[in-house]
Every structure is written in C-alpha cells, then in structure tokens.
Amino acid sequence: MVNCVQKLAGYVRPGSYLGRHWLYCWSWRPYLLEVLSVAVTFGSSWIVGASSTAAADLAAGDDEQETESPLFSCHSGGAGGGNLRDTPAPDCIGQISSFKIDKVKHKVFLSHSGAQKEFVEQLCVDLEARAYIFPFFDQRHHSLPKGKDFVPFIKEAAQLCHVAVIVLSEKYLCSKWPMIELAEFHAAQQAGNQQLYMLPVFYKLAVDDLDDRAIEDRWMPRWRQLAKDDRRIDVEKWGAAVRALRKANGLVFGKHSTTEVGYRKEIVQSIFRLSPPDLLYGSSREMVGYDRMCEIGRNRFVRHKGVGAAVLGLYGTTGRGKTTLCKALCDRFFAEFSGRVCHVELGEMSTIKRQKMMLKRTKLMLKSLKLMLKKLCGIEGDVLDSITDVCQGMELLRVHVLRKPVFLAIDNVIGDESSLAEAREYLKVGFHPHSRILITSRSKSNVQELLSGGEFCIAMPRLRVNEAGEIFLRSAAPMRSISGLTDEERRIVGLCIQQCLFESEGYESDSGSWDSDSDEVSCEPHVEEKELLSMSDVWESGWKSYHPLALSALGDFFRRYSSNSHILGWKDHLGKNVDPFKDFWSLPEGIGRIIGLQFSSLHPSEQLLFLDIALYWNGFLRHRSRWLEWASELHDVTAAVIDRKLQDLTRFGMIKYDDACINEEKYGYFNVPVPTLYKEFAEWYATEHGLKGLKKNSWGVCQSSGATQNRHSSLSDLVRLRVFDLSRASGRLVASKTMQELHNLEVLHLHSCPNLTELDLQGLDSLRHLELVKLEKLVTVTLSGSLGADEDLGIYESLQSVVLEQLESLTHGPDLRSCRSLHWLKVRWCPKWTNLEQIISEYRDLKELELVRLVPQQWASIPIVESLPSLQYFYLSIATKGYDVDLRDVIRAVEGLECWDHALMVAELLRHLRSLRVDDLSPAVRGEWIVIEWNRRGCDKLTVQDSKDLYRNWE
Numbered sequence: 001m002v003n004c005v006q007k008l009a010g011y012v013r014p015g016s017y018l019g020r021h022w023l024y025c026w027s028w029r030p031y032l033l034e035v036l037s038v039a040v041t042f043g044s045s046w047i048v049g050a051s052s053t054a055a056a057d058l059a060a061g062d063d064e065q066e067t068e069s070p071l072f073s074c075h076s077g078g079a080g081g082g083n084l085r086d087t088p089a090p091d092c093i094g095q096i097s098s099f100k101i102d103k104v105k106h107k108v109f110l111s112h113s114g115a116q117k118e119f120v121e122q123l124c125v126d127l128e129a130r131a132y133i134f135p136f137f138d139q140r141h142h143s144l145p146k147g148k149d150f151v152p153f154i155k156e157a158a159q160l161c162h163v164a165v166i167v168l169s170e171k172y173l174c175s176k177w178p179m180i181e182l183a184e185f186h187a188a189q190q191a192g193n194q195q196l197y198m199l200p201v202f203y204k205l206a207v208d209d210l211d212d213r214a215i216e217d218r219w220m221p222r223w224r225q226l227a228k229d230d231r232r233i234d235v236e237k238w239g240a241a242v243r244a245l246r247k248a249n250g251l252v253f254g255k256h257s258t259t260e261v262g263y264r265k266e267i268v269q270s271i272f273r274l275s276p277p278d279l280l281y282g283s284s285r286e287m288v289g290y291d292r293m294c295e296i297g298r299n300r301f302v303r304h305k306g307v308g309a310a311v312l313g314l315y316g317t318t319g320r321g322k323t324t325l326c327k328a329l330c331d332r333f334f335a336e337f338s339g340r341v342c343h344v345e346l347g348e349m350s351t352i353k354r355q356k357m358m359l360k361r362t363k364l365m366l367k368s369l370k371l372m373l374k375k376l377c378g379i380e381g382d383v384l385d386s387i388t389d390v391c392q393g394m395e396l397l398r399v400h401v402l403r404k405p406v407f408l409a410i411d412n413v414i415g416d417e418s419s420l421a422e423a424r425e426y427l428k429v430g431f432h433p434h435s436r437i438l439i440t441s442r443s444k445s446n447v448q449e450l451l452s453g454g455e456f457c458i459a460m461p462r463l464r465v466n467e468a469g470e471i472f473l474r475s476a477a478p479m480r481s482i483s484g485l486t487d488e489e490r491r492i493v494g495l496c497i498q499q500c501l502f503e504s505e506g507y508e509s510d511s512g513s514w515d516s517d518s519d520e521v522s523c524e525p526h527v528e529e530k531e532l533l534s535m536s537d538v539w540e541s542g543w544k545s546y547h548p549l550a551l552s553a554l555g556d557f558f559r560r561y562s563s564n565s566h567i568l569g570w571k572d573h574l575g576k577n578v579d580p581f582k583d584f585w586s587l588p589e590g591i592g593r594i595i596g597l598q599f600s601s602l603h604p605s606e607q608l609l610f611l612d613i614a615l616y617w618n619g620f621l622r623h624r625s626r627w628l629e630w631a632s633e634l635h636d637v638t639a640a641v642i643d644r645k646l647q648d649l650t651r652f653g654m655i656k657y658d659d660a661c662i663n664e665e666k667y668g669y670f671n672v673p674v675p676t677l678y679k680e681f682a683e684w685y686a687t688e689h690g691l692k693g694l695k696k697n698s699w700g701v702c703q704s705s706g707a708t709q710n711r712h713s714s715l716s717d718l719v720r721l722r723v724f725d726l727s728r729a730s731g732r733l734v735a736s737k738t739m740q741e742l743h744n745l746e747v748l749h750l751h752s753c754p755n756l757t758e759l760d761l762q763g764l765d766s767l768r769h770l771e772l773v774k775l776e777k778l779v780t781v782t783l784s785g786s787l788g789a790d791e792d793l794g795i796y797e798s799l800q801s802v803v804l805e806q807l808e809s810l811t812h813g814p815d816l817r818s819c820r821s822l823h824w825l826k827v828r829w830c831p832k833w834t835n836l837e838q839i840i841s842e843y844r845d846l847k848e849l850e851l852v853r854l855v856p857q858q859w860a861s862i863p864i865v866e867s868l869p870s871l872q873y874f875y876l877s878i879a880t881k882g883y884d885v886d887l888r889d890v891i892r893a894v895e896g897l898e899c900w901d902h903a904l905m906v907a908e909l910l911r912h913l914r915s916l917r918v919d920d921l922s923p924a925v926r927g928e929w930i931v932i933e934w935n936r937r938g939c940d941k942l943t944v945q946d947s948k949d950l951y952r953n954w955e
Contacts (some may be wrong), residue, residue: 106136106143106157107275111181112167116203120167123264129380130268130339131277136161158184162195162275165267166245169204174222176230179238186241197274200250201267210246215239272338276331281343283328289467293325294332296461301436304456307427309435313447316460316505317653317675318598319549319591322440325460326409329438333407341407342375344368344426346419361418362390369393372426376406398429405434413441413450414598415651423450442653444505459505468497468546475555477567489567495574496558500550502676547677549591553584585684595681598652608701608719609635609645610654614674614682615699616720616747618771618803621824624670625937626848626873630824633800634746634768646672654678686720697726715741719766722749726756739763746798750775760784761814765794770814771803780812783819796820804830817842828852836861843868850875859913865934866907874906876932878913902942902954906934909944 108127112120117139124137136143136157143157144150154177158164164185172178188196208214219242220235227233251270257263284290301310316322323345330341346368370387373379377400387393408431413423423439427450431437441447447457463471469482472493485493558570585592599607612631621627628639635642646657656673674682686699701720715738740763742748748764749771750756757777761767762784772778781804783795801824804813813833816822822843827836829852840849840863847870854862854877865874909932930946942954 104160104162106134106160107162107278108132108135108271109157109161109164109181109185110135110137110167111158111164111172111178111185113169113171113175113178115171116167116169119203119260119264122260123165123167123267126264126268127271127277130272131279132271133278154181155184159188159191159193161185162197163271164196164198165201165271166198166250167201167203168209168250170209172205173209173219173242176226176233179223179226179241180233182241182245183234183237186244187237189244195275198245198248199267199270199274200245200248202250202252203263204253207246207250207252210242212243215242269338273335276334277339280331280334281327283324283331287321287324287328288470289463290328292464293321293461294328296458297325297329297438298332300458302456303433304437304451306452307431307437309431309433309437311427311437311439311451311456313451313457314438314440314460315442315444315447315457315653316440317442317502317677318594319547319677320460320505320545321548322460323411326411326438326440330407330409333436337405337407340376340378340404341409342372343409343411344371345411346413346422361422365390365422366393368422369397372408373397373400376401376408377403394425394429401435402430402432405432405436407436407438409438409440411438411440413439413446415443415446415648415653420446420450420651443651445647445658446651446653462504462545463548465494465497465546468500468551469493471546471548471551472497472500472555475552476558476570477555478559480567485567492567492571492574496554496570497546497551500546500554501544502547502550504545547591550584553587553590585681591677592681592684595678596685598654599681599685602649602652605635605637606645606649609642610649610678611682611686611701611720612747613649613655613672614679615686615701616722616749616769616771617672618773619671621848622670622875623873623935623937626824627670629847630801633821633823686722698723716744718742718745720747721745722747722751723753724749724751726753747771749773757809758782761795766798767795768798768800769803770799770801771805772807773803773805775807775810777809778807779809781810781814782812783814783816793818793820800824802826804828804833806830808832813839815839819843821845823847826850826852831855831858834858834861837863841867845870847871848873852877854878856916859916862910862914864907864910864914865903872935872937874932874934876910878930902934902936902940905942905954906932 110120110124120137121139124135124140127135134140134142138144138150144153158181164181166172166182166185185196185198189198209218220239223233223235223238227235251263251266253263256266287293297312297314301312303309304311314322314325326343330343333341346364366387366389369390370384370393373387373393373396374384377397379396379400387396408426410423410426413419427437427439439447439450444457444459448454451457466482469490473480473482476496482490482493558573584590585596587593599610602610609631612634621630625639628642631642632639646655649655650657653675655678656675683699686701687696689700689702699720699722700718702717721742739761743763743765745764746766747769748761748767750759750773751771752774754776756775758780759772759775759778760782761770762782772781783799796818797820799816799819800821802814802816802822803826804810805826805828807830809832810830811832811834813827813830813835816825816839823845825840825843825846825848827833827850834857836851836858838861840846843849846868849863849865849868849871851862852875856879859878862876865871931944933943935941939955944953
C-alpha cells in the first residue's frame with residue numbers, strides 16, 4: 001500500500017489534470033479512504049492538489065461538496081480546554097490565528113467507554129459529514145487497523161490530537177483504556193502540546209462527580225483495584241488528569257441540549273471552534289501572502305442596507321487570485337462562523353454554448369443552491385435530495401439563512417445577464433446581520449452594478465515584491481526561498497520578476513493616483529523592495545502589479561530552459577533576445593486556456609469587435625460618438641448595438657469601456673483601455689492565425705473569428721490583417737496575385753515596412769479600413785476598382801476610413817475621389833503629398849477630416865470645408881517651426897463677420913492660410929504649431945490656438 005501511495009504521489013501533482021480528475025473515478029471509492037489513511041499516516045501531502053469535489057466525496061459521499069483537503073491545525077494559545085460554556089456569538093469570537101499545515105492524522109479523538117459506543121458512533125458520523133475525515137474512533141479502520149497492535153495507535157493519536165472529546169460516564173471513569181487515553185491527553189498537554197484541548201462531555205455524569213471528594217472516595221479505590229492487575233497504571237497521574245479535566249469547561253447533557261441530536265450538534269459546534277476540519281482549501285500553505293491578503297479582505301467589508309449584511313466586492317483580471325482569496329477567506333472564517341462558510345463559482349457558464357445556456361444555468365444554479373443549503377444551513381440527506389427545483393431551493397435558503405451568521409463567497413460573476421441575475425437572487429435572500437458576503441468578478445462594473453456603490457468595491461490586492469519572488473522561485477527553483485538567497489541572487493530574481501509586471505486595477509494611469517475604491521496607497525518602498533529592485537524598478541512596481549500566473553510561467557521557463565540551473569546563471573538569459581513567455585499562452589492549464597475559453601464563449605461578432613479594439617484601432621478618432629459610428633459602419637450594425645457589445649465586453653473584464661468614457665470627459669480624448677493580459681492574448685491569437693511565413697510579423701483574424709482552429713489560415717479567410725516590421729517579404733505581400741487572394745479583407749494595417757515603395761490595392765474589393773503607418777520609403781499608393789462588371793466598384797464602394805501617417809516619401813497618395821463610402825480620413829505627417837485639395841474636395845460624404853502637421857509646402861492645397869457638405873468634424877494642425885504666422889488679422893476679420901456661421905469662419909481661416917507663401921514668412925523665435933478644430937456635431941464649436949498662447953473659442 002505504501003508503494004501504491006508513493007507511486008500515486010509521483011503522478012498526482014498539485015494542480016495537475018490528473019490530480020483534479022483521477023479521484024472522481026467511482027470504481028476506486030472503496031479503496032481511496034484506506035489509501036488516503038496510509039498517505040496521511042506517512043505524512044504525505046499530495047492530496048493538497050486534489051479535486052475539491054473528490055475530497056468531499058471521500059468524506060461524506062456527496063457530489064455537491066466543494067472543499068479541498070489538505071490537513072490543517074490552528075493555534076489558539078494556552079493549554080487546557082478554554083471556556084466553552086460562555087462562548088460568545090460567532091461575530092464576537094476572537095479570530096483564531098492562521099491555520100498551519102501539520103501532519104496530524106487524527107485532529108479529533110473520540111474517547112469513550114463501550115457503554116456509549118452507539119452515541120459516539122453517531123457523533124463520529126456527524127463529524128465526518130462536517131468535513132472531519134479522520135476522527136479517531138476505534139470502529140474506523142484508519143484509527144485501529146485490523147490485525148495490528150492497537151496500543152501504539154491509541155497513544156500516538158492521543159498525544160498528537162487537537163481536540164480530545166471525552167464522553168464521561170461512570171463506566172468511563174471505571175474502565176482501564178478510557179482512563180489511559182485521558183492520562184495520555186493530560187501528559188501531552190504537560191509535555192507542551194498547546195494545540196490539544198480536552199473537551200469534557202458530561203453525557204451520563206454530572207460536573208460534581210469530578211470534585212476532589214469524588215476522586216478520593218469514589219474513583220481512586222476503583223483505579224487502585226485496576227492497578228493491581230496492570231502495573232502500567234499510575235493512579236496519581238489518573239487523578240491529576242481528572243483534576244485537569246475539571247478545569248476545562250465542557251458540555252452538560254440537559255443543560256446545553258435536552259435531546260441527543262441537539263447535544264451532538266453542540267459538541268460538533270464546539271469542536272469547530274477549537275480546530276478546523278480536515279477538508280479546508282489549504283490556502284494558508286498554498287497562498288503566498290495568506291495572512292496579509294486575508295486581513296485586507298477581512299477589514300474591507302461594509303454593511304449593505306439592501307443585502308442586510310456586510311459585503312465586499314472584489315475585482316481583478318483573470319488569474320489575479322480572486323478565487324484563491326475566496327477560498328482563503330473561507331478557511332479564515334471557518335471557526336468564526338462555526339463552519340457555515342460556502343464558496344460558489346458562477347463563471348463555469350462562460351464555457352457553455354449559448355443554445356444550451358438556460359438549461360445548463362438552471363442545473364448549475366440548483367447545484368449551487370444545494371451546496372449553500374448544506375454548508376450554510378446544515379441541510380442534508382433526504383431533504384437535500386428532494387429539492388428538484390430552483391424555486392424550492394431559494395425558498396428554503398430564505399427561511400434558514402437568516403437564522404445564523406454565515407460567510408458566502410459568490411465568485412467569478414461574469415458579464416452575461418443570467419450570471420448577474422443569479423448573483424442578485426442570492427443577495428436578496430435576507431442574511432443574518434452579522435453575515436459577510438463576498439462578490440468577485442473580472443470587471444469592476446459587474447461588482448458595482450450588483451452592490452450599487454463604489455464604497456463596497458476594491459481591486460484585488462497586489463503582491464508585494466518578496467511575495468512575487470517566492471511565487472517565481474516555486475517554479476524556477478522549488479528548493480530555494482527569498483530569505484535564503486545571497487544579495488546577488490536577490491538582485492537577479494528582482495530583474496526576473498520585473499518582466500511579470502502588468503497594470504494594476506484601481507490605478508488611474510492618466511492622473512497617476514490610486515482610485516478611491518482601491519486598497520492601495522502610495523508609500524515608502526518596503527525593505528524587501530529595496531533589496532530586490534533598483535529604485536527605477538521600485539517606482540514602476542508602485543503603479544503596476546505582479547501577475548501570479550505570469551510569475552509561475554516565467555519561473556517554469558528558467559527551470560526548463562536555462563542551461564545553468566544556478567540562479568546566477570539566469571542573468572545570461574535576461575540579456576538575450578529570448579521570449580520567456582513563448583509557450584505561456586498555449587500551456588494546457590495556463591492563463592491562455594482560461595482567457596481562450598472566455599474568448600471562445602463570445603459570439604463571433606463580439607470576438608471580432610474585441611480584436612479590433614485590442615489590435616487594429618490605434619485611437620485615430622477623438623470622440624466617442626464618432627468612434628461608435630465608425631465601428632458601426634465597419635461591423636454593419638447600429639451604433640447602439642456597438643455600445644451594448646462594448647458594455648458586455650466590459651462586464652466580461654476584457655475591455656474598460658467605462659474608463660474610456662471617463663477619459664473623454666476628463667482629458668478630451670476617447671480611448672478604450674484593454675488590460676495587458678487580454679491585449680497580449682489577442683496578439684498571440686492573431687499571430688497564431690496570421691499569414692503563413694509571416695507569423696512573427698503579422699496579426700491575422702479569420703472570417704469567423706472563433707470558428708477555425710487552423711493556426712495559419714489561407715489568405716482568402718482573412719478579414720483583418722496587420723503586417724509590421726517587415727523587410728524581406730514586402731515585395732511578396734504586395735504582389736497583385738497576393739492582393740487578389742485577400743479579396744475578403746476588411747481591415748489592412750501596414751506598419752514599419754521599410755522596403756515598401758509602391759502599393760497597389762487592386763483586388764481588395766471588401767476593404768473597409770486602410771491604415772498605412774511609418775512606411776518611410778513608400779512613394780505611391782494606388783487604388784483600383786474591381787476587375788469585374790462596371791456596377792461592381794470593389795474598393796471604391798467598400799472603403800470607409802483611411803489613415804495615412806508618417807509617410808515621409810509619399811508623393812502620390814491614393815486617389816480617393818471615387819470612393820463613395822469614404823467617411824473618415826486622417827493624414828498625419830506626409831510632407832511631400834501636396835495635392836490635398838484636388839483629392840479631398842470631392843468627398844461629398846466625408847464626415848471627419850484630420851490633417852495633422854502640415855508643412856508650409858502643403859498649405860496652398862488645404863481643402864476649403866465649404867466644399868464638404870457632410871463634414872461633421874475638422875481638425876487641422878500645421879507645423880510653423882522656424883516661421884512666424886500671425887493670425888490676429890484673420891481672427892479680427894472673422895470676428896467682424898455679420899454671419900456667425902462657423903463653416904464660413906473656418907473657410908476664411910483656411911483661405912488666409914492658403915494665401916500665405918513660404919517666402920512671405922519671416923523667421924520667428926517662437927511659434928511651433930497652429931491648431932484649428934471645428935466640431936459641428938452636438939454643439940457647433942470652433943477653436944483656434946497656437947503655441948504663442950493665442951486661443952479663440954466660438955460656440
């Protein structure tokens with residue numbers, strides 16, 4: 001059996017696929033308890049990574065149990081039993097110090113005489129049902145194996161247990177082995193086992209039966225009689241043990257309960273207060289920063305009038321540790337709430353196809369309800385089995401959950417309405433006022449929507465530097481710890497973990513401060529930060545946070561791929577052009593799979609919108625309303641539909657649309673932030689589906705974003721393509737045959753392709769958005785209509801938006817006069833393209849025009865806005881560095897106009913600029929730019945300003 005367990009421990013690793021799923025095999029159930037018994041006897045802790053459901057199955061045979069199964073103990077300080085008669089209500093119980101892993105197999109010892117066997121056996125069953133897998137009871141094989149000497153087993157368990165439940169009766173005090181057990185308990189306390197509590201249960205005996213007179217007159221004579229037949233019996237030690245037992249407040253039958261069922265329940269509750277059960281989550285060992293994280297969470301609960309209890313909303317991107325913290329708080333609160341803690345996760349729905357969602361949602365909700373009824377209300381057996389309807393379960397929960405304080409963690413509320421609706425139903429059941437309710441989500445907006453207020457909401461606490469280092473070393477050098485490193489090793493670890501910094505939730509990068517609902521504050525660097533990081537790195541880590549899964553992935557890279565396993569050898573990799581996250585996204589159990597499942601649960605149109613935001617939109621539109629209109633045209637839906645989808649993506653935690661609207665209001669520009677991890681996932685996804693042969697230099701998205709799994713799609717499948725930093729393959733990419741293969745392409749970005757000189761877009765008959773950036777040698781861009789019938793105009797019919805930016809050699813820009821659908825045009829720093837008026841003035845349907853950094857040679861070709869009847873927004877920025885342009889005369893002329901038509905005013909300004917010749921300009925000491933901005937949409941507004949503090953505004 002030992003060999004079997006050792007082999008099993010070799011295969012079942014914490015967190016592994018096998019460790020989570022092997023234990024589900026029902027055919028093994030008759031043997032697993034025995035295997036686990038031996039494993040724990042030999043101090044094995046491999047079950048820490050086992051499935052929570054499986055571990056509970058072993059304990060109680062219940063499919064609904066969802067707790068994990070490492071062995072824990074708690075230290076409350078002091079020997080003896082503690083006052084159990086006067087134990088306060090759960091909300092007043094002092095917090096037991098953090099649970100610590102140990103190798104004690106039997107934390108609860110049921111000491112009794114044979115006369116109380118039936119009562120104690122039922123008590124053992126009650127404990128096993130409440131997650132104590134191994135209470136020491138002489139009828140259990142794991143306690144006294146058949147065919148072996150039982151004496152060593154009894155003595156060892158008695159010396160190491162945490163709670164000695166002593167079922168007192170006259171028979172107990174007159175029997176040899178029960179009294180030997182009692183003496184062992186007392187001896188263990190005297191020897192320093194301060195974890196051991198003696199809990200006297202006055203079942204068939206009164207408290208007065210333990211006073212000094214009773215000991216001398218009633219019990220001593222019987223013990224001396226037993227000692228005649230067994231020299232091992234020390235009567236004086238037995239007397240001392242009974243006197244010590246008398247000091248420990250216990251439970252008296254008839255006083256604490258008048259029925260055996262109620263009496264056993266009081267005993268179980270008392271055991272809860274003294275020692276946690278076996279089936280906790282193991283967070284104190286597995287979670288780095290356990291005590292600190294739990295204290296942050298514990299102190300941020302705020303009473304919510306609508307819920308009727310204290311609540312906390314916690315948000316953070318995927319993999320930040322929200323679920324781990326939920327489990328940690330369950331462990332932390334277990335004793336305080338007498339075991340009435342429960343963790344339910346709602347995010348499983350993100351992997352379910354929509355057509356099956358309602359049926360599956362009902363089934364999962366019923367499962368969660370049964371779990372809460374069992375964990376929070378103690379409802380089990382036939383009553384639990386008889387619940388077949390969600391309404392039944394909710395009604396039963398409402399009736400019972402109000403009676404006693406509970407801790408409930410509603411984890412991973414995702415963005416779909418059914419998930420939010422389910423969370424709302426749980427919040428409305430009506431909790432005891434001393435209960436605590438935790439809500440977690442990837443999105444801040446989900447939490448705020450459920451709890452209706454920012455005061456209940458905080459970002460996931462950040463890892464400190466030393467904690468990040470410990471997580472990294474767990475994968476990179478499992479036998480090493482930060483505290484045992486040399487100064488040089490610490491420095492190298494600090495350099496490694498800096499690669500795992502991502503933006504922090506709760507930090508406003510624009511204002512450089514923490515959000516009001518964040519638990520983080522600016523402060524002096526910690527000592528460990530100064531030891532591990534340079535001051536510049538300390539500054540960066542002050543507004544970013546370490547991602548646990550990224551740290552583990554990077555550590556795994558160094559452990560697997562570093563030729564020198566010594567830490568000092570890792571610095572060689574830091575300077576090389578090596579991507580340590582190469583396999584990060586494709587790991588079967590990594591963050592890539594988690595985000596991938598979330599991504600695949602979206603509708604293809606939502607996937608495409610997310611990828612557009614993360615990859616293909618560079619913020620060329622300044623205002624929300626115009627961006628929504630542009631996106632709606634690109635996606636063939638209304639702006640209202642785009643707005644709704646953006647809100648949905650925000651609730652899923654994949655973008656921050658709410659922050660974009662805030663940024664526009666506060667800072668005057670519109671930008672949709674994408675969390676770094678999601679942006680990097682999008683880059684990986686698009687790279688894997690990009691052009692064959694250009695994998696490292698392209699992002700490609702297929703016709704139906706999530707439908708195909710081919711890593712390298714054919715050209716005709718692509719609807720989005722970005723090619724960047726491309727030199728050798730430029731010629732092949734722009735060949736006419738290649739372009740014709742890309743006939744379904746809707747978005748094309750070419751960025752930093754240094755050898756590209758000519759670009760012919762013939763064949764791109766579906767192209768809607770064209771973006772050419774930093775093509776320093778590009779001279780000519782040619783548009784060509786379809787080669788088919790005359791009525792099929794191809795790109796002239798489809799093209800809607802064009803961005804031309806930093807094309808320093810461009811002399812022959814695209815002739816866009818035949819583009820019927822062109823609505824958006826931005827030209828930035830194309831200094832040699834001088835026929836702007838000829839090209840632009842015929843865009844009758846143009847809605848938005850930006851001309852940025854025009855040089856003097858281009859001023860004469862600035863188009864007059866009067867010729868653009870559909871124009872809603874115009875932005876002009878002209879470069880005047882080295883020249884002095886005086887606009888005062890033209891402004892006076894505009895101000896003197898009798899007609900305050902802003903279109904006319906803009907036209908006058910532009911005519912003045914067009915009339916200026918380079919020779920007419922005199923050198924200036926100052927004056928570098930002039931901006932004219934006219935916004936007709938919403939409120940008709942015209943602004944003129946320059947770097948000489950000239951500013952005019954008309955509304």
